[in-house]
Amino acid sequence: MMTKLNKLIQLFEQKFVAHPWHGVTLGENAPNEVKAYIEINPTDQIKYEIDKPSGHIFIDRPQKYSNIVPALYGFLPQTYCDTLVADYCMEKSGKTGIVGDADPLDIIVISERNIDRGDILVNCIPVGGFRMIDGGEADDKIIAVLKDDQAYGKMKNIDEIPSLVLDRIKHFFLTYKSNPNADGSDKKVEITDTYGKEEALKVINLSHQDYLNKYGNVNTDFADTLKALLG
Template sequence: MKKPLWHAFQAHPWHGVSPGEDAPQTVTAYIELVPTDAVKYELDKETGILRLDRPQQFSSQCPTPYGFIPRTFCGPLVAKRAAERTGHKDIRGDGDPMDICVLTEKVISSGNLLVRAVPIGGLRMIDGSEADDKIIAVLESDLAYGEIQHMAQCPRAMVDRIKHYFLTYKQIPGEGRRKVEIAEVYDRPEALEVIQRSMKDYQSLYGGGSERSTRSSGRKR
């Protein structure tokens, strides 16, 4: 039997990869950016190709591998949760896949790869009037971080570095202070709730997926 033509092409990292059979308890994460990057990489949503977004203009660099969870979307359900938990009104989702930071002791030299990660918590970030949550996870089976299950077990200095990065990386000298706040640091149960909502937001917008969209989760068989 002749295979479908799409078998000859790389899957789209956002739409063509499963978030994982065990999601949200364990997820597949697509890594765009690593701590050593001197430029900001970002997935081109139309083509699925990693593109250079901009040079890193200032000294702040992301302290962990950073990317998103495939087939998630920060939409109405994510925004509603942020409004409920923070008391802010008129919040909307930022329209992007769910962001994720993955803690690991290993040096990952470049992005554009899939990893298996276990969520341990997250940051409830409000950027202007948009919900822009950042899930914090640990690399599955990582020697240093792999046994961490909750945010309270994570080194405080690392959490502070992640918070500082996201509070400052968009600040441009001379242009006034950008209205960004981290309204809440939450633990694993809330992180799972947020991921689940982002998966439902994706399904509402894009549908339940297809043979291609579920063909790869990055898990060893």
């Protein structure tokens, strides 16, 4: 039975591309080293986003203003921002009434190299993050460095990242939705603090647990279902 089951799983893996959110794992060494799915790169003037049901990339919208994402931007597979992430955000920020944004955990990956395409997987090392709240929703942004990057790859914590690089990333997140003609009263995005590697790993683990609570263990459930069908 197990031989047939393993063979069938192997055929599925060979014939079909894995869903970037559900079918790709965080990585064998997660959360210290993770696999990130990149939706947008610094040359994009379009906001690309994953279509959750299908796993394909689609155009969410053209970027309205001059802001361009300053590094590779995407999400961590098999993560979900729900109750655990929201509770941790409230604990650390001292705010109340925060909920998860019901999306995968966002990540921005810093590299010295010019990578001019999205819809790719990259191995990276989390070094910290921004505790961001968007319209009352926990919307953490994990900061990572590309594994083996010649300039950033050996950096282990966020305090090793040049402050100007972090300021550029922070400015993007705080302003990319802002209307330049508004008086500021419409601003709903805030970054309450910047945290280091230890908290980043905590947020990743919580978001993975939120994912398991919502969707279960996709790989185990798939194998169990096939096993039941095979009798």
